[in-house]
Amino acid sequence: MNNVTLTIDGIKVTVPSDYTVLEAAREANINIPTLCYLKDVQQIGACRMCLVEVVGGRGLQAACVSPVSDGMVVRTNTEKIRNSRKTILELLLSNHNRECTSCVRSANCELQALCNEYGVKDYPYDGERSETTLDELSPSIVRDNSKCISCRRCVATCNKVQNIGAIGVSKRGINTTVGSIFGRSLVDSPCINCGQCILACPVGALHEKENISDVWAALHDPEKYVVVQPAPAVRVTIGEEFGLPMGTSVTGKLAEALRRMGFDKVFDTDFGADLTIMEEGTELISRLNNGGTLPMITSCSPGWVKFCETFYPEFIPNLSSCKSPHEMAGAVIKSYFAEKAGIDPKKIFVVSVMPCTAKKFEAKRPELGHDGMADVDAVLTVRELARMIKSAGIDFARLPDGEFDKLCGESTGAGVIFGATGGVMEAALRTVYEKATGKELADVNFHEVRGIEGIKEAEIDLDGKKIMVAVAHGTGNASKLLDAVKRGEKEYTFIEVMGCPGGCVTGGGTPIVTSKELQYVNPKVERAKGLYAEDEGKPKRKSHENDEIKALYEEYLGEVGGHKAHELLHTHYTKRERYAR
Amino acid sequence: MxxxxxxxxxxxxxxxxxxxxxxxxxxxxxxxxxxxxxxxxxxxxxxxxxxxxxxxxxxxxxxxxxxxYAQFSLTPKGDNVISVCTGTACYVKGAQSVLDKVIEILGIGAGETTADGKFSIQDTRCLGCCGLAPVMTVNGDVYGRLTPADIKGILEKYQG
Known part of the structure; x- marks a missing residue:
């Protein structure tokens, strides 16, 4: 790629010739404001916030779609530009629900931040407003169109990144609406509840369906025994909500905060992850040895599972029958733990803290429970838990390290890395290798399945027997991978799919990173680093070495993959229509 | 139909x-x-x-x-399709009051169809007979120089 040199606000900068003015300005440490731009997802020049003046050019131009050229002279900070940006903000506000004080995105809203920067103080263009709807029917996602600024970042994410197309832009002019077709609720669309649209939204038009009050109510109910379990990805993401650097591992503080909030037991979904590997690894070996359906595909990600049920039902027999880690943990808490502790399982209220909005949907699946009890009673996103910790007056960043409770609180490094794309695959391979070959792994690290490439593949040598494995993250990548398998171009034994790009660390329930920050940092990389570091530091890094898991099988479940394990830890799937008639 | x-x-x-x-x-x-x-x-x-x-x-x-695009419809058209021109000439001659009357009598909005499937209303742009403004058509039959008072009688012809 050739380089070109241009001048932006008097600063000379040399960049590759395929850069846009916006990208070049970044290299010169100049921030150009954006709203509809989302790095690697959408650059359409629609919102006009990034207008700049190109000397010799006509009018103002959108920096996000203006290619650089050699000798170009750009101004980003003239009075005309500032005024036009301010006018755009005033126009957006004229059709925006300005309930900022009670908005879930207050202080983390890109529109609010720009209005502050540009000194927008009044609303000169108030007049007719769009008709709006508040869609609260989905168990995972709330869409409040009164706050939508029609930037289309959610649409591009749903359509182009995730290959779902549950939402689109309809009508025009002041009637322009972002949402599902025929004015349907998200719950009547092919939405997989992944919540990537929430991460894409610059304002408060999309957020998770809150379960905070359900959890406080349970904690305040003397009749309930409230147990909590945080997912692997929570420990490397929640710190950001308290001002800690991206990817900081705060496992001890998290356990301490949960205990101070009043949970009766603080268990760990990482324990459930180790348990998942025991069952899923055994299932894979059994499929390999008994001519079962291959490739086997992981089933930990409820966004992916619903995507498969809706768009690739022919792969349902390939899905592992294993429940996801927090559902397994929930089932074990309401059986094994209840029995050990002498507590009526009907009084136990299991709260899962997840980097995920689809887990809220999953927890409500009728098949995920036993004896009339759901395995998990409430799911909180990382963002919701952070809000609860703040309102409980807990100074999270300064907390000492706490511990998880015994019985369902121990985890190995294998359980920890579930939160990153490739992590479940690697954790499974560590156990499958040793179980299938009877030999000890010389090196537990499977670097070839790590990293953020959309589709990764590797050949694994099981002591002479070679198997091909693949990892896809984001349902758009999953589509590409499955299409290749369907066409017969690729043959695999084992596939890991995570519904969200980057895996759970960048799931739809994680802290929201603004589009401005995303130009400089990659949360998929930074947060995964925290998990791999924690894995590296763990004394045990293989699920089958977890002593509490061993005890669970010896004292309660019996054989791995046996009858009782199947009853509690496995599930089934259903083909779904995209649009119910 | x-x-x-x-x-x-x-x-x-x-x-x-x-x-x-x-x-x-x-x-x-x-x-x-x-x-x-x-x-x-x-x-x-x-x-x-x-x-x-x-x-x-x-x-x-x-x-x-x-x-x-207004040319696409999401609902089936009725047996009788009423198009009220809201182009410039018809508009200045009072097309809005004609359209409002049609809407009032049928109880549906523009772009909609009555529950019994008999009538649909469309607002259309210029039909090319501005001399007759304001104009509406029912199944292609042209009615010109309309006042709201004419509408009831015209619709009755199509009640069937």
């Missing part, structure tokens, strides 16, 4: 053939949607899904185009 299942099947086959012919040309969506609109008189979810799947795009894209 409600289609019989047999008619729907035949028209669906015709649409499929049209899609097969046009799916690989540049910008196939609009002509395919226009064909579907002509065949069925409206674009149902089934029709939109068929088009989307044939072109490998989400239904939301088809729906976006269907709701962007």
């Amino acid at each position: 409600a289609l019989t299942p047999k008619e729907i099947e035949a028209k669906t086959e015709e649409l499929k053939a049209f899609i097969a012919e046009h799916k690989d040309v540049d910008g196939p969506l609009m002509p395919i949607m226009q064909k579907a609109q002509d065949l069925f008189g409206y674009l149902s979810l089934d029709t939109q899904e068929l088009i989307a799947d044939s072109l490998g795009i989400p239904v939301t894209d088809v729906y976006g185009v269907a709701t962007f």
Whole structure:
């Protein structure tokens, strides 16, 4: 790629010739404001916030779609530009629900931040407003169109990144609406509840369906025994909500905060992850040895599972029958733990803290429970838990390290890395290798399945027997991978799919990173680093070495993959229509 | 006019053939949607899904185009289609009060169809007979120099 040199606000900068003015300005440490731009997802020049003046050019131009050229002279900070940006903000506000004080995105809203920067103080263009709807029917996602600024970042994410197309832009002019077709609720669309649209939204038009009050109510109910379990990805993401650097591992503080909030037991979904590997690894070996359906595909990600049920039902027999880690943990808490502790399982209220909005949907699946009890009673996103910790007056960043409770609180490094794309695959391979070959792994690290490439593949040598494995993250990548398998171009034994790009660390329930920050940092990389570091530091890094898991099988479940394990830890799937008639 | 299942099947086959012919040309969506609109008189979810799947795009894209252009309808047209011109000449001669009267009598909005399937209302642009403004047509019959008081009598002729 050739380089070109241009001048932006008097600063000379040399960049590759395929850069846009916006990208070049970044290299010169100049921030150009954006709203509809989302790095690697959408650059359409629609919102006009990034207008700049190109000397010799006509009018103002959108920096996000203006290619650089050699000798170009750009101004980003003239009075005309500032005024036009301010006018755009005033126009957006004229059709925006300005309930900022009670908005879930207050202080983390890109529109609010720009209005502050540009000194927008009044609303000169108030007049007719769009008709709006508040869609609260989905168990995972709330869409409040009164706050939508029609930037289309959610649409591009749903359509182009995730290959779902549950939402689109309809009508025009002041009637322009972002949402599902025929004015349907998200719950009547092919939405997989992944919540990537929430991460894409610059304002408060999309957020998770809150379960905070359900959890406080349970904690305040003397009749309930409230147990909590945080997912692997929570420990490397929640710190950001308290001002800690991206990817900081705060496992001890998290356990301490949960205990101070009043949970009766603080268990760990990482324990459930180790348990998942025991069952899923055994299932894979059994499929390999008994001519079962291959490739086997992981089933930990409820966004992916619903995507498969809706768009690739022919792969349902390939899905592992294993429940996801927090559902397994929930089932074990309401059986094994209840029995050990002498507590009526009907009084136990299991709260899962997840980097995920689809887990809220999953927890409500009728098949995920036993004896009339759901395995998990409430799911909180990382963002919701952070809000609860703040309102409980807990100074999270300064907390000492706490511990998880015994019985369902121990985890190995294998359980920890579930939160990153490739992590479940690697954790499974560590156990499958040793179980299938009877030999000890010389090196537990499977670097070839790590990293953020959309589709990764590797050949694994099981002591002479070679198997091909693949990892896809984001349902758009999953589509590409499955299409290749369907066409017969690729043959695999084992596939890991995570519904969200980057895996759970960048799931739809994680802290929201603004589009401005995303130009400089990659949360998929930074947060995964925290998990791999924690894995590296763990004394045990293989699920089958977890002593509490061993005890669970010896004292309660019996054989791995046996009858009782199947009853509690496995599930089934259903083909779904995209649009119910 | 409600289609019989047999008619729907035949028209669906015709649409499929049209899609097969046009799916690989540049910008196939609009002509395919226009064909579907002509065949069925409206674009149902089934029709939109068929088009989307044939072109490998989400239904939301088809729906976006269907709701962007006024020429597409999402609901079946009634037995009698009333088009009230709201072009410039008709508008200055009081087309809005004519349209309002039609809306008032039928109890439906522009772009909608009565529950009994008898009438649909469309607001249309210039019909090319501005000398007769304000103008409306019912099933192609032209009525000109209208006042709101004329509407009741005209609609009664089509009550059937």
